[in-house]
Amino acid sequence: MTEHGLTEQWAELASEAYVVGFPLVFDLEQVDRFTRLGIGSVPPTSLNSFGHARTLAGPADAFVSINNDTLYSIAQIDLGVGPVLLSVPEAGERYYVLQFVDAWTNNFAYVGTRATGGGAGEFLLVPPGWEAPADVPETAESPTVIRFPTRVGTIVGRWAVAGEADLSAVHALQDALSLVPLRRSLTPPDGIPPVPPAATEALTFFERMRVWSQAFPPAQRDLAALASYAELGLTGDVPVPDLPEQLMQALETGYAVGKEALQGGLRSSAGVVDHWQLNLHAFDYNLDFFEVGALDEPEWRLDDQKTRYATRAAAALGGLWGNHAYEAAYASTYEDADGAPLSGEHVYRLRLSPTPPVGAFWSLTMYDLPEYFLVENPIGRYSIGDRTEGIVYDDDGGLTITMSATRPTDPTAAANWLPAPEGEFRPLLRMYAPGDDVLTGAYRLPAIERIG
Secondary structure (H helix, E strand, O other): HHHHHHHHHHHHHHHHHHHHHHHHHHHHHHHHHHHOOOOOOEOOOOOOEEEEEEOOOOOOOOOOOOOOOEEEEEEEEEEHHEEEEEEEOOOOOOOOOEEEEEEOOOOEEEHHHHOOOOEEEEEEEEOOOOOOOOOOOOOOOEEEEOOOOEEEEEEEEEEOOOOOHHHHHHHHHHHHOOEOOOOOOOOOOOOOOOOOOOOOOOHOOOOOOOOHHHHHHHHHHHHHHHOOHHOOOOOOOOOHEEEEEEEHHHHHHHHHHHHHHHHOOOOOOOOEEEEEEEEEOOOOOOOOOOOOOOOOHHHHHOOOOOHHHHHHHHHHHOOOOOOOOOOOEOOOEEEEEOOEEEEEOOOOEEEEEOOOOOOEEEEEEEEOOOOOOOOOOOOOOOOOOOOOOOOOOOOOOOEEEEEOOOOOOOOOHHHHHOOOOOOOOEEEEEEOOOOOHHHOOOOOOOOOOOOO
8 A cells, every 4th residue: 555545544543542542531521620720610620529510600600501401510530549439419399310320431330319319328339340249248328339441530419409599409409519539648540541632732632642541441442442553653652742743643634624524523413303302312331331320121221332422522512521321312403494503693582392301301502603602682681481481472372482692572472582692593492301202202392483
């Protein structure tokens, strides 16, 4: 093979490696960011501690597809210190969920209203390969063991909030959450191996993939994919910036191609019904790790390996740390009923009749493009749903929502206004504890109509 042909072959392989490695790199960058800077209104928080948002998210919270429905309680866990005991307070009838995500973005456990009920409980978080001491018998009072697939993982907690007056009650629940390492030590957790930025974005990405994939091995079934990138220098001990120039150029090209394909894939027509992407299976790529609350059932498993890697990468980019659909279902759209991109240049109407069937609650949140951030607006409304104060229902019990960059003059339309940015946007519908009609597809969302 000629030198040019070899470079092209490497570039194609590098674009594939980008898609496979993206969830790991993107996730751990956010984990590191959280410990240093916080995320949105959740302050910077050390490993093995919860950080809490005390106010609902707004435009200042620069995190992809952040929700405006709940207060977050987030912890970055490092079980290099050994097992950690998680204690959860009595939540009663209030909806909440603690979602457990490993370094490769697998949702592997759930604690909360759906999974474990509203009662208080204790859970022992243990690292990969951990075995219970033989001389410690299990009893009815023993904590439920949750095995982490990777040494580092994330707990994403969400507490339903019924307006400003309800915040203090949720704050008390947040403060009652605790994480206590069983082994006391003055030595801090190792955390994520530091990888300083390289000369380019691409080389930084692939060096982080090289280092972090070795520090946090994936599921056994995914080891072969990583091994196939050995010829790119992504599995060995040589830093990516020290690789031969021809190889680094192939990584640059592959990075650009993979990145463009991933971003374009989020807008693809796959799975679109009436112009909505109802992502019931966006997080079904976990095939190996099922702890408390995670459903190991055929309908929630994406077995096709090639599709699985692309789905996993798209889920990370478009909704990092999102739930399985059986916990919360997500539907998003980029276009109106005529297939044209949604833009603040126009006025749109969405009539929900009936409104989404859910066991908890639903909301429609506005995000800008391409960042998927919340949008600043004059009334401070970033989402609208069944708990929004002042909305006006139709005579048949349905709800007509107006989306536009400028406030409607009609009083009813203004009451049901979801402000949009000046440019293109993506609304995202969340359905917490979705009903069977949502999960089976019997409930269908109407397309958004352009009316001005």
